[in-house]
Amino acid sequence: MRGPLSLWIGAALAGLFAALALLSFVWTPHDHTVLTIAERMRPPDAAHWLGTDHFGRDILSMIMVGARTSIAVAIVAVGIGIAVGVPLGLFAAANRGGYIDELIMRGNDLIFAFPSLVIAILITAVFGPSAVNAILAIGIFNIPVFARVARGGALPLWTLDYVLAARVAGKGRFRISAEHILPNIANMLIVQGTIQFSLGILAEAALSYVGLGAQPPTPSWGRMLADSQTMISLAPHLAIFPGLAIVFTVLGLNLVGDGLRDILDPRVRRAR
Secondary structure (H helix, E strand, C coil): CHHHHHHHHHHHHHHHHHHHHHHCCCCCCCCCCCCCHHHCCCCCCCCCCCCECCCCCEHHHHHHHHHHHHHHHHHHHHHHHHHHHHHHHHHHHHCCCCHHHHHHHHHHHHHHCCCHHHHHHHHHHHHCCCHHHHHHHHHHHHHHHHHHHHHHHHHHHCCCHHHHHHHHCCCCHHHHHHHHHHHHHHHHHHHHHHHHHHHHHHHHHHHHHCCCCCCCCCCCHHHHHHHHHHHCCCCCHHHHHHHHHHHHHHHHHHHHHHHHHHHHCHHHHHHC
8 A cells, every 4th residue: 555655645645736836827825926025025915815925916826826936947957868768778778788888878977977066057158047057957867767767768678579570571670679669668757757747946056046937026945045044034035935845845745756666566565
């Protein structure tokens, strides 16, 4: 029961913030762009359920819109990693031991040498800080992750009988990778995608915290934390609620990843 239970708990937590993000397109308790200085740093009450920030903006409304930003950045960044990294990993596995395999994997090692924050600094130094550049930085860092997972999962499959039979039947490496290899490593990629999605939200928050993510007036959980750090002793709710949003969203996604791994991985099922 551990796998399904963690999956459902994680799905409930992640689904809550996904629902808030979708709801923010049509409704928020208050306009997150309106500055009401007379109501700045109000504690939670009936009018503002999570209080207001140092500009008098409603924190719940900002968290709802910030969820939209974080989820969008993470989805696109993971999509970049899958779209580029998985074909590279499959191509490397199909040419295992050759110079193409070596070239792809050494290129992955080169990208791994630069964390997403360093890549973001390099990108924003040229193009300026924005959510798009944060997506590029996180997406580039995701490419070698998915390339390694795809290659590692594909390599053992190339020695199995059904793959050898496909080669004898005259199928090329590309067709074998698409028809026989990819479907059999899809479970690994799904689990890894869930994990990278949670890491993408963390990375987006970190980049926004240092001013390299979404720019004002677009709300971001990371920038909300950065704005609150000098006033945390006066109004701790400014940091508590965005921090809890990040914690519970990442926790939910990690639980979903653990639950999917327990369900989809046959080795885990046998152990249970």
